Amino acid sequence: MLATYIAIGVSRLTDAQNTLCQWGHSVGQTQHLFRRQAMPMIWDYAESSVFSDAAGDLLTTLSTMARVIENLGIGTPGHASQNDAQTQTISGRKVISTDPPYYDNIPYADLADFFYVWLRRILRHITPDLFATLSTPKAEELVALAYRHAGAKDSAEDFFLTGMTRAIEQLSRQMHPAFPVTIYYAFKQSESDDGNDTTNTGWDTFLAAVSAAGLSVGGTWPMRTERGARSAGIGTNALASSIVLVCRKRSPTAETISRRQFIRELNAALPQALDAMTRKSEGEHSPVAPVDLSQAIIGPGMAVFSKYAAVLEADGSPMTVRTALQLINRFLAEDDFDADTQFCLHWFEQHGWESGKFGEADTLARAKGTSVDGVKNSGVLQSAGGNVRLLKWADYKPDWDPAADDRLPVWEGLHQLVRVFKTDGESAAGRVLAAVAAKAESIRQLAYRLYTLCERAGRAEDARAYNELITSWAPIESAAAAMPSTAPAQKTLFE
Numbered sequence: 001m002l003a004t005y006i007a008i009g010v011s012r013l014t015d016a017q018n019t020l021c022q023w024g025h026s027v028g029q030t031q032h033l034f035r036r037q038a039m040p041m042i043w044d045y046a047e048s049s050v051f052s053d054a055a056g057d058l059l060t061t062l063s064t065m066a067r068v069i070e071n072l073g074i075g076t077p078g079h080a081s082q083n084d085a086q087t088q089t090i091s092g093r094k095v096i097s098t099d100p101p102y103y104d105n106i107p108y109a110d111l112a113d114f115f116y117v118w119l120r121r122i123l124r125h126i127t128p129d130l131f132a133t134l135s136t137p138k139a140e141e142l143v144a145l146a147y148r149h150a151g152a153k154d155s156a157e158d159f160f161l162t163g164m165t166r167a168i169e170q171l172s173r174q175m176h177p178a179f180p181v182t183i184y185y186a187f188k189q190s191e192s193d194d195g196n197d198t199t200n201t202g203w204d205t206f207l208a209a210v211s212a213a214g215l216s217v218g219g220t221w222p223m224r225t226e227r228g229a230r231s232a233g234i235g236t237n238a239l240a241s242s243i244v245l246v247c248r249k250r251s252p253t254a255e256t257i258s259r260r261q262f263i264r265e266l267n268a269a270l271p272q273a274l275d276a277m278t279r280k281s282e283g284e285h286s287p288v289a290p291v292d293l294s295q296a297i298i299g300p301g302m303a304v305f306s307k308y309a310a311v312l313e314a315d316g317s318p319m320t321v322r323t324a325l326q327l328i329n330r331f332l333a334e335d336d337f338d339a340d341t342q343f344c345l346h347w348f349e350q351h352g353w354e355s356g357k358f359g360e361a362d363t364l365a366r367a368k369g370t371s372v373d374g375v376k377n378s379g380v381l382q383s384a385g386g387n388v389r390l391l392k393w394a395d396y397k398p399d400w401d402p403a404a405d406d407r408l409p410v411w412e413g414l415h416q417l418v419r420v421f422k423t424d425g426e427s428a429a430g431r432v433l434a435a436v437a438a439k440a441e442s443i444r445q446l447a448y449r450l451y452t453l454c455e456r457a458g459r460a461e462d463a464r465a466y467n468e469l470i471t472s473w474a475p476i477e478s479a480a481a482a483m484p485s486t487a488p489a490q491k492t493l494f495e
């Protein structure tokens with residue numbers, strides 16, 4: 001026991017006593033090597049005495065560890081054993097929470113060798129099983145490092161995906177049926193600096209492994225797991241550092257659905273999910289920060305995707321997780337909407353139907369790649385005397401002819417549809433929908449967006465109008481399908 005503690009002390013000291021320790025000018029002391037999970041090259045090093053009563057000294061170095069042990073308290077004894085996650089049988093009917101390796105983020109085994117060689121010298125007679133090999137085992141390590149595969153990135157990714165799928169299958173076989181498995185996934189800040197990149201390789205490869213292993217993802221909760229000094233941006237716009245995936249076993253009788261059905265289900269599920277995540281006073285949890293939304297929305301989106309055995313593309317091939325993530329994330333972005341609609345959406349978020357200054361509208365329009373005049377020409381905006389306001393659907397032109405409208409943003413399509421539906425009912429709305437068929441899905445998506453937005457902002461009357469349209473969508477769609485085709489009839493050769 002004593003030898004083990006001494007070995008841990010020496011191991012700790014190796015971090016502070018090596019030729020990669022720099023002198024910290026600002027703090028006036030030697031700095032330990034592993035301030036991050038890498039061994040950087042340095043030009044010179046600082047060497048401190050191990051009995052100097054300063055940083056790098058044995059007792060000083062150990063005191064922080066001792067403090068942790070003193071404060072741990074004595075609870076149920078823990079048990080640690082070393083197993084390969086791909087073949088382990090230790091998690092039978094247990095509640096599982098795991099922190100797996102993250103793609104190519106950290107080469108743990110390589111870094112561990114730094115400590116291992118010293119620990120092995122001291123401890124191999126005491127725990128021979130743990131120190132049987134000359135260096136740490138690498139072959140089973142689930143990490144996507146190209147240099148372990150003769151430089152081939154594809155092979156590294158393949159190795160990670162296959163191994164991780166096996167490891168998660170092993171969990172899924174053994175998990176306690178009554179509890180979900182929680183899996184921590186650390187998120188590389190560099191992968192997400194723009195706040196939107198949720199489809200980086202590490203992340204979607206990992207989700208693909210989870211799904212392939214027979215688990216369905218029910219939640220993705222962003223968590224701030226790094227300590228204060230690391231996450232300098234807490235309270236600012238910094239992203240959460242980890243995502244917790246909450247997973248359950250997929251039903252063995254899960255069906256397959258089409259891409260169209262998948263998008264339809266996303267449209268139905270995501271607005272409520274988004275609402276629940278961003279609402280302030282709901283339950284005990286605090287709302288998800290706006291910067292974390294694109295991560296958090298993956299949970300309910302993947303819940304739809306992963307509850308099915310497969311989502312089939314039009315050509316019959318199964319949809320990839322990457323595509324699913326793009327579709328899910330598109331819900332937050334506005335890529336689907338034309339520039340005029342993006343302008344209207346943002347203006348509406350700020351001003352609703354009230355008027356605002358032309359200058360502000362002009363700036364917003366430029367940012368969205370359109371112009372105030374252009375949006376005005378489309379018939380959804382009033383701009384006069386330095387003031388700008390969005391027209392309410394009731395003010396839209398009743399003699400509107402979609403076929404003759406050469407500037408028809410999704411925003412206009414939706415509000416014309418609301419107007420016609422309100423005044424003339426389902427079959428008249430069906431006629432409009434048939435005329436703007438190419439934009440139908442975007443119109444519906446916008447209706448969902450606006451419904452959520454209005455409900456959250458307490459605009460009950462507007463929310464009701466969008467909600468009515470959404471709930472009557474199926475009959476309106478049927479009415480549209482029953483319309484005679486508006487496409488020009490095929491002419492004969494000599495006509």
Ligand SMILES: C[S@@+](CC[C@H](N)C(=O)[O-])C[C@H]1O[C@@H](n2cnc3c(N)ncnc32)[C@H](O)[C@@H]1O
Pocket residue numbers: 083084085086099100101102108109140141142143
């Ligand atoms: C994100 S780290 C866990 C860190 C841990 N939660 C902590 O706070 O120290 C992932 C760990 O998985 C380990 N690992 C990699 N491949 C493995 C495998 N095939 N079986 C078991 N563990 C593995 C790595 O060595 C690494 O220690």
